[in-house]
Amino acid sequence: MRRILIALGVALMAYAAVGAVLDGVNLIGVPLFLAGVLILNDGIILPLVIGLGALVGRVAPRAWGGWTRAAAVISVSVTIVALPLVLGFGRVADNPSVLPGSYGRGLLLILALVWLVALARGLARRGDPARRAGVLVGLGVGVAVALIGQLRGHMTAAAAGLTPGSAVTIAVTIIGGALIGSVLRYRPGRLLSLITTGVLAGLLWWTVEWLTVLPLFAGAEVSWSLGDAQASFGYLVAAMIQGGVTAGLIAAVGARLPVRTVDTLVPPEETRPRVLIVGGGFAGVGVARRLQQRHSTAAGAPEVVLVSDSNYQLFTPMLTGVAAGTLSQQHIGAPLRAGLRNTTIVHATVESVDMAERQITVQPEAGEAVTMGYDHLVLAVGSVPDYRGLPGLEQYAFTLKSLADATLLREHVLRQLELADGERDSLRRRRLLTVVVAGGGFAGAELVAELRDLVHSVRRFFPRLDPEELRFILLHSQDRILPELDERLAAHALERLRAKGIEVRLNVRLTGVDAEEASLDDGRTIGTGTVVWTAGNAPSPLVRELGFELERGAIACDATMQVRGRADVWALGDCAAVPDLAQPGAYLPPTAQHALREGTAVADNILAVLDGRAPTPFRFRTIALLVALGHQDGAVQIGRWLLSGRLAWALWRGVYLSKLPGLEKRVRVSIDWLLDVFFPRDVILTEPRRGRPPRDRMATMASVNVGDDAR
Amino acid sequence: MSVFAAAAARQGAIAGLVGGFGSGLPLYYSDLLPAVSGMRSAPAGLVVHLVVAVVLGGVFGVLLRRRGSDPAQVVFWGLIFGTFQWYLEALTVRPLLQGESIGWGIEAARAALPALLGDLLYGLITAVVFVLLQPAPAMATDRRGVAGWSAVLLRGVVSGAAAAGLLAVVLGDSFTSIATGGTGVLALGIVAGLGYVLLYPAGPAGTGPAAARGAGLGFMVWVVLPVTTTPLLRGETLPWTADQIRALFPALPGSLLLGVLAAVLATWLSGLRRVLFADPADRADDESLAVRTTRALVRGATGGVAGGLLFTVIMAQIGYFGTVAQLVGSASTGVGVVVHLLISVVLGASYGLFFRGQSDDLAAGIGWGISWGFLWWVLGALTILPVGLGGSPQWTAAAAAAAFPSLIGHLCYGSALGAILYSLEANDKPWWIRPEAPVSVGERLSRRRTELAGSAPPVWAAIALVAVTLTVVLAP
Ligand SMILES: Cc1cc2nc3c(=O)[nH]c(=O)nc-3n(C[C@H](O)[C@H](O)[C@H](O)COP(=O)(O)OP(=O)(O)OC[C@H]3O[C@@H](n4cnc5c(N)ncnc54)[C@H](O)[C@@H]3O)c2cc1C
Numbered sequence A: 001m002r003r004i005l006i007a008l009g010v011a012l013m014a015y016a017a018v019g020a021v022l023d024g025v026n027l028i029g030v031p032l033f034l035a036g037v038l039i040l041n042d043g044i045i046l047p048l049v050i051g052l053g054a055l056v057g058r059v060a061p062r063a064w065g066g067w068t069r070a071a072a073v074i075s076v077s078v079t080i081v082a083l084p085l086v087l088g089f090g091r092v093a094d095n096p097s098v099l100p101g102s103y104g105r106g107l108l109l110i111l112a113l114v115w116l117v118a119l120a121r122g123l124a125r126r127g128d129p130a131r132r133a134g135v136l137v138g139l140g141v142g143v144a145v146a147l148i149g150q151l152r153g154h155m156t157a158a159a160a161g162l163t164p165g166s167a168v169t170i171a172v173t174i175i176g177g178a179l180i181g182s183v184l185r186y187r188p189g190r191l192l193s194l195i196t197t198g199v200l201a202g203l204l205w206w207t208v209e210w211l212t213v214l215p216l217f218a219g220a221e222v223s224w225s226l227g228d229a230q231a232s233f234g235y236l237v238a239a240m241i242q243g244g245v246t247a248g249l250i251a252a253v254g255a256r257l258p259v260r261t262v263d264t265l266v267p268p269e270e271t272r273p274r275v276l277i278v279g280g281g282f283a284g285v286g287v288a289r290r291l292q293q294r295h296s297t298a299a300g301a302p303e304v305v306l307v308s309d310s311n312y313q314l315f316t317p318m319l320t321g322v323a324a325g326t327l328s329q330q331h332i333g334a335p336l337r338a339g340l341r342n343t344t345i346v347h348a349t350v351e352s353v354d355m356a357e358r359q360i361t362v363q364p365e366a367g368e369a370v371t372m373g374y375d376h377l378v379l380a381v382g383s384v385p386d387y388r389g390l391p392g393l394e395q396y397a398f399t400l401k402s403l404a405d406a407t408l409l410r411e412h413v414l415r416q417l418e419l420a421d422g423e424r425d426s427l428r429r430r431r432l433l434t435v436v437v438a439g440g441g442f443a444g445a446e447l448v449a450e451l452r453d454l455v456h457s458v459r460r461f462f463p464r465l466d467p468e469e470l471r472f473i474l475l476h477s478q479d480r481i482l483p484e485l486d487e488r489l490a491a492h493a494l495e496r497l498r499a500k501g502i503e504v505r506l507n508v509r510l511t512g513v514d515a516e517e518a519s520l521d522d523g524r525t526i527g528t529g530t531v532v533w534t535a536g537n538a539p540s541p542l543v544r545e546l547g548f549e550l551e552r553g554a555i556a557c558d559a560t561m562q563v564r565g566r567a568d569v570w571a572l573g574d575c576a577a578v579p580d581l582a583q584p585g586a587y588l589p590p591t592a593q594h595a596l597r598e599g600t601a602v603a604d605n606i607l608a609v610l611d612g613r614a615p616t617p618f619r620f621r622t623i624a625l626l627v628a629l630g631h632q633d634g635a636v637q638i639g640r641w642l643l644s645g646r647l648a649w650a651l652w653r654g655v656y657l658s659k660l661p662g663l664e665k666r667v668r669v670s671i672d673w674l675l676d677v678f679f680p681r682d683v684i685l686t687e688p689r690r691g692r693p694p695r696d697r698m699a700t701m702a703s704v705n706v707g708d709d710a711r
Numbered sequence B: 001m002s003v004f005a006a007a008a009a010r011q012g013a014i015a016g017l018v019g020g021f022g023s024g025l026p027l028y029y030s031d032l033l034p035a036v037s038g039m040r041s042a043p044a045g046l047v048v049h050l051v052v053a054v055v056l057g058g059v060f061g062v063l064l065r066r067r068g069s070d071p072a073q074v075v076f077w078g079l080i081f082g083t084f085q086w087y088l089e090a091l092t093v094r095p096l097l098q099g100e101s102i103g104w105g106i107e108a109a110r111a112a113l114p115a116l117l118g119d120l121l122y123g124l125i126t127a128v129v130f131v132l133l134q135p136a137p138a139m140a141t142d143r144r145g146v147a148g149w150s151a152v153l154l155r156g157v158v159s160g161a162a163a164a165g166l167l168a169v170v171l172g173d174s175f176t177s178i179a180t181g182g183t184g185v186l187a188l189g190i191v192a193g194l195g196y197v198l199l200y201p202a203g204p205a206g207t208g209p210a211a212a213r214g215a216g217l218g219f220m221v222w223v224v225l226p227v228t229t230t231p232l233l234r235g236e237t238l239p240w241t242a243d244q245i246r247a248l249f250p251a252l253p254g255s256l257l258l259g260v261l262a263a264v265l266a267t268w269l270s271g272l273r274r275v276l277f278a279d280p281a282d283r284a285d286d287e288s289l290a291v292r293t294t295r296a297l298v299r300g301a302t303g304g305v306a307g308g309l310l311f312t313v314i315m316a317q318i319g320y321f322g323t324v325a326q327l328v329g330s331a332s333t334g335v336g337v338v339v340h341l342l343i344s345v346v347l348g349a350s351y352g353l354f355f356r357g358q359s360d361d362l363a364a365g366i367g368w369g370i371s372w373g374f375l376w377w378v379l380g381a382l383t384i385l386p387v388g389l390g391g392s393p394q395w396t397a398a399a400a401a402a403a404f405p406s407l408i409g410h411l412c413y414g415s416a417l418g419a420i421l422y423s424l425e426a427n428d429k430p431w432w433i434r435p436e437a438p439v440s441v442g443e444r445l446s447r448r449r450t451e452l453a454g455s456a457p458p459v460w461a462a463i464a465l466v467a468v469t470l471t472v473v474l475a476p
Helices: A002-023 A029-059 A066-087 A103-124 A129-151 A153-157 A166-183 A191-217 A226-231 A233-256 A282-293 A316-323 A403-421 A426-432 A442-461 A487-499 A541-545 A592-610 A646-659 A663-678 A697-710 B003-029 B033-037 B042-063 B071-097 B106-111 B113-133 B146-171 B173-179 B181-199 B207-233 B242-248 B251-277 B289-310 B312-317 B320-327 B333-354 B362-388 B397-402 B404-427 B439-453 B456-474
Strands: A274-278 A303-308 A312-314 A333-335 A344-354 A359-364 A370-373 A376-379 A383-385 A434-438 A471-475 A503-505 A510-513 A517-520 A525-527 A530-533 A537-539 A554-556 A569-571 A624-628 A634-638 A641-644
Touching: A029 A066, A066 A103, A066 B289, A066 B312, A066 B333, A103 A166, A103 A191, A103 B312, A129 A166, A129 A233, A166 A191, A166 A233, A166 B362, A191 A226, A191 A233, A191 B071, A191 B362, A191 B404, A191 B456, A226 A233, A226 B404, A226 B456, A233 B071, A233 B456, A274 A282, A282 A303, A282 A592, A316 A403, A316 A442, A316 A646, A344 A370, A376 A592, A403 A426, A403 A442, A403 A530, A426 A434, A426 A525, A434 A442, A434 A525, A442 A471, A442 A487, A442 A624, A487 A503, A487 A634, A487 A641, A510 A530, A537 A541, A569 A592, A624 A646, A634 A646, A641 A646, A646 A663, A663 B289, B003 B033, B003 B042, B003 B113, B033 B042, B033 B113, B042 B071, B042 B113, B071 B106, B071 B113, B071 B181, B071 B207, B071 B456, B106 B113, B106 B456, B113 B207, B113 B242, B113 B456, B146 B173, B146 B181, B146 B251, B173 B181, B173 B207, B173 B251, B181 B207, B181 B251, B207 B242, B207 B251, B207 B333, B207 B362, B207 B456, B242 B456, B251 B362, B289 B312, B289 B333, B289 B404, B312 B320, B312 B333, B320 B333, B320 B362, B320 B404, B333 B362, B333 B404, B362 B397, B362 B404, B362 B456, B397 B404, B397 B456, B404 B456, B439 B456
Parallel strands: A274 A303, A274 A376, A303 A344, A376 A569, A434 A471, A434 A530, A471 A503
Antiparallel strands: A312 A333, A344 A359, A359 A370, A383 A537, A510 A517, A517 A525, A624 A634, A634 A641
16 A cells, blocks of 8 residues: 555656656756755644644643544644745745735635534534533524524625625524524523623624624635724624523523532532542553543543552652652652542552452551442552562662662662771672662663762762772673663663773673672672662562453553453553554553553543443554663664763753653752752761661671771 | 512612713703703603613612622623613614614714713613612621721722822823823822722732723723713813714723723732731642642643634734834834734733633633733733834824724634633633632632622623724724
């Protein structure tokens, strides 16, 4: 298919080229023109339209249907494209336009048609009964007004120049009636207001009808001129009376319709379908946020409940920043309650799911377990570190999955410096000053670079330490780090890390850890008190307990993200194995980028199911891969576009700052970053004397130290 | 009819009688009654006028029987009542009764202009008297003591005087000439300020609604003072014919701006207290200042750009871009477009800021938007633009007529802006569906609701109607 189209295009171009040569057109001007068109189209208009689409998708009112959104995007893009023509840019006297007629009029006509279609669609949509009644009443009054207008011709005389033929005038008048009706809504006790508003709507419609639309169709320029207004003054009075009458009738009808007062605008809880989301990470919040913005046509806004055992959404990409002491820990968490105001937040852990009864059991931090029913269940419980059964890791290795992990790690590294500062035994000191990170993926590479920066930025407070003794080691089991990145970029990143003095060991696996050393599968050991494990994650253990069909340990689901075999249970994010439609047999990677979009898609699919439509399979290609490599260094891959160094780092910061949920946190993180430029990082240890309370390593270290002092 | 309604009709009729005398006697002595009432002899005309006044007053009383306790509502309804009356009675029913065809043509409207002013004055007087006739408890629902009322009145005087002073300093002669010099405008300002606090003693509201009400008030001040009372005090006849009103037109934009500024200052004065000193416990339910301000600005700016783009094509056709380009000393259309979009953003963002959370349905959004658009027509097209181009404010009827395309543009732009902002706000958890809101907030919200159900619609309608009608009818 594609080939045929390409061939067709090439043939057309060849035809045009031959024609151009034969007709002897300007051979310099035309290519120039074509190049200009290309640049204009691909460089300006295309991005503009895409950007607009995104903007409209984001800010457009949720009551707007797809048609209205499309109309908005189309009209703005068309306006922007046509505006230079309308304004007559580049029009010179000796090169008048070849097109007949006025560009402005043409553009207005097109816009009018686009909106007419959108409006017709909007009015035809089933909506709430009060609005429909309003539109119908307005339509009726519009018909009456159009008829009276046709029967009594005497007012027309003055406005003769403004009217196109009676068919168009009648049509426009009737549409206007419906529009007036559509903005008026009866509320008990507001009759006078309604009538007044109706008069106002009539006045506004007069400006639209008599000063804009009718002249447009009559072939005149729209001028909003006083002359037109004076000529159609009678119609102003008529339109205002029409508005008032429409309002009065709407009130009469509305008083008979079932009352929708302020309190019943939100349907009572029981009748609304309940969507229960488990997990307050990227995926879960993505679903909830989307459900807050859209609602189903059939069922209205569903009741959304989010159960999570953390009461904030953790922004994991900045977790290394907390571990490295550049960011304050609260600053990278977005409180669920602040961000999701239409969602009921339940701070509890999910214990079990009963799909037959459609209910789940949750355990709050204290008190009895509670069961909750659902109509749709969304599982987004994320992942936990997976030590692959390696000995000692559970006890001795650090991880980086939560704020507590990050804080603990930061304190531990700083504590090692404190200990090393007083340590005379060089072997022990080296052990204290060696940091090993296992796993050369994004988290590992970012972390090892950041920890190096942390240590170096506070080194001057420990004058007795020898910089030569500081060691940072990154272990990776494959022959290149950052396997998701383009090979060249990954090689470059490796070079950068090595240039910073980080030892990167490839093709080597961690086989175990104890209090003093890490052992590797090549038989060697590294003396270290700090091992961080970022080499493996597995879906949350809850997933296994629930008894779903699993795929690589994660919940197996369809491309619509429905759990296999169930229409009302959805799984997404790190805990789900979502098939990648672009590569059969593969699954989407566990990243925040995907989790967020999956969230939006699941929400849309749930609404589709509530409306009785079929859910759509999820497709998404990674947009960009960004990795920060410590101080003002990074690597970025956007499609085939590779970038490294300061610019990449700046891009990383810009992108993630914009993704951070909530204005407040964005400001706070920016301030943290700014302060980091001017002040050294903090070396305060908040946990008194013990790094990881339940473990005995700290005790042995402390005794070593005391022994030293006694000596 | 219930006893209650009958009592209201009686009060309305009395108020109507007073209103009839108030508007009828000046007409009588100015020899305008025959023209206005259609009777050949003046005494007969007065009688007819009074009879109509009493009947309509009764209607007014019945219509507003549940709203008597809220002076602002009644007065603004009075204003709009007078306007409607002119359209329905003077332009429609009376010509029909006299066997002519209905007078919806521009010439007939121009000839009936004295009746418009008469009707407006009648509506206002009737409304005020109706409020005064209400039993005392209804008026005294708020428990202010003498000290409280003095503070309120002081706020009115201060803000009115300050508004007059500010405008006089900024605009100079163009402004002071609307009321014979400095003391004159000071008096106008104080009347406007007092009028505002008497109508809205309850303190802080949104700046935007305050500005819109201020515009309505400014219009009433214009009708009552420069157009009616001042000439009468000078012993002249009423200058109510089209030609005479045209000469008095320049005082209208000035009065409007004065009313707006006085209202805004009065609102800010009482709002300041709240911003600076309110206990966090009382505002616990508010969104943080940074968040709500940013959100309002961004939403408003979005609406502003969309609204601005919506009308670019028409603006281009009516040659508006050339004019705005001159603001920055350029003649190019491209520069004009950029300036236009910048203005749209500023108007939109300020609308977002000032009218945040004030609309509870689409119509309300459009209403506030129209008011904002109109204000910027007076402020922008008639005042700032000419001053920016190196001239003085263009407040004459001829200038307003010349700026008519711009008026329509502003009204359309404003309504688009208001509609968009309303829709954007409706996305979020909007204030009007918060039955669970705590009492302190609930009180504020319910005040807002009452306004939307009551005094806001006549303000919107009066502003738009008067602006369009006067500009069209008075055009030379
Ligand atoms: C250090 C680090 C850096 C990263 N950097 C990036 C990056 O730069 N870009 C990127 O795209 N991705 C990055 N990721 C990956 C990204 O964080 C994950 O893909 C993403 O968090 C997955 O989202 P999720 O919603 O599926 O799970 P999570 O974000 O892990 O959320 C799971 C949620 O479920 C809750 N929960 C779990 N069990 C229960 C239960 N039983 N009951 C109730 N609630 C429960 C948890 O409290 C949590 O709120 C990074 C990850 C890490 C660890």
